[in-house]
Amino acid sequence: MTIKLTDEDEVRVRIFKALADPTRIEIIRMLHRSKQEKSFGAVGEQCETPKANISYHFRTLREAGLVRTRQEAQTKYVRLDTEVFEKYLPGFLDTL
Secondary structure, X not given: OOOOOOHHHHXXXXXXXXXXXXXXXXXXXXXXXXXXOEEHHHHHHHHOOOHHHHHHHHHHHHHOOXXXXXXXXXXXXXXXXXXXXXXXXXXXXXXX
């Protein structure tokens, strides 16, 4: 039996896969509490996560639509995409 997912269901699958890791939950918590974007390096230091690993976590979160990233010169920044949380996980950020 083949299950046909809607586009929105596929988004939900990516979101839940992204949230299935304690480091990524901590990143989301940190960004939510700070209420501002942070550099990849600052987040990595706070999470005590090596640079290579933190980049992987950000890519996973970005592909799920949970964060937005931008680069300025050599520094990359990340911020939460609260609209995605409000649409697919209303109230989730308040539980952190």
